[in-house]
Amino acid sequence: MGRKLKNQSGYTIAELAVVMVLVGIMVGFTYTFFNSTIYQYFTIQRDADAFYSLAQNYQRLANVLRGATGINSASNNDLDCYAYFAPDDTYVSDIHYYISNGSLLADVTPMTANPPNGSPITAQKKTYTVIDKFYSQPGVNLFTYLDANGAVLTTPVSDLNTIKGIKISLAVSSAAPNTDTQALTVQISIRNRKTNL
Numbered sequence: 001m002g003r004k005l006k007n008q009s010g011y012t013i014a015e016l017a018v019v020m021v022l023v024g025i026m027v028g029f030t031y032t033f034f035n036s037t038i039y040q041y042f043t044i045q046r047d048a049d050a051f052y053s054l055a056q057n058y059q060r061l062a063n064v065l066r067g068a069t070g071i072n073s074a075s076n077n078d079l080d081c082y083a084y085f086a087p088d089d090t091y092v093s094d095i096h097y098y099i100s101n102g103s104l105l106a107d108v109t110p111m112t113a114n115p116p117n118g119s120p121i122t123a124q125k126k127t128y129t130v131i132d133k134f135y136s137q138p139g140v141n142l143f144t145y146l147d148a149n150g151a152v153l154t155t156p157v158s159d160l161n162t163i164k165g166i167k168i169s170l171a172v173s174s175a176a177p178n179t180d181t182q183a184l185t186v187q188i189s190i191r192n193r194k195t196n197l
Contacts, residue, residue, distance in 0.1 A: 047174050047182065050182075057104075058184050061170075062188050064083050064084070065079075065188055066189070066190065068190050069092055070082040070115055071160045072094070074156070074160060076144075076155055079096070079098075079143050079166075080096040082114075082115055091111045091113055091114050091118060092111055092114055094107075094111060097130070097143075102133060102134055103129055103132055103133070104130040105128065105129055105130060106127070106130050108125065108128060109122060135172050140171070141169065142169060142170070145157055145163045146167065146187070148162075164190055165188060167185060167187045
């Protein structure tokens with residue numbers, strides 16, 4: 001017969017099972033908490049990066065259009081104008097902003113001289129991607145055209161010389177579920193087309 005030792009200590013299977021269940025609950029809670037927190041952090045970071053990029057693009061777009069010297073065509077999501085695309089340009093370029101395949105693009109064609117004397121150098125035309133994944137807000141136009149009093153002009157604008165200002169509306173869709181889009185709207189006066197110049 002085996003001998004029993006007095007004061008023999010140890011854990012029963014029931015005690016081990018309870019400890020394992022408690023540890024499993026704690027690990028599950030900790031994993032869920034950190035996983036959701038990290039997901040939220042990266043979602044917020046993606047939204048912040050997208051909004052920062054949007055702000056940079058709208059600032060660049062506003063700067064170019066603010067210095068436009070002439071408008072060749074104007075519609076809700078399409079604009080062709082003469083403007084300085086880069087600060088060191090000697091002459092304006094023919095710049096065409098439009099949406100294609102989910103991107104906002106700009107065709108930039110340099111001119112031999114400023115209009116009406118210059119002509120486009122079509123061999124040097126370049127296409128730039130202004131916004132790679134353009135988000136089109138339902139019911140909101142990319143461009144809204146304004147007259148000298150700030151009143152909205154209906155498109156198509158019959159007299160392009162009446163355009164003295166442009167409202168630009170851009171937005172990005174949030175990566176977070178059940179979150180509104182982030183939008184930017186800026187209204188600019190076309191400096192080179194003011195009536196008092």
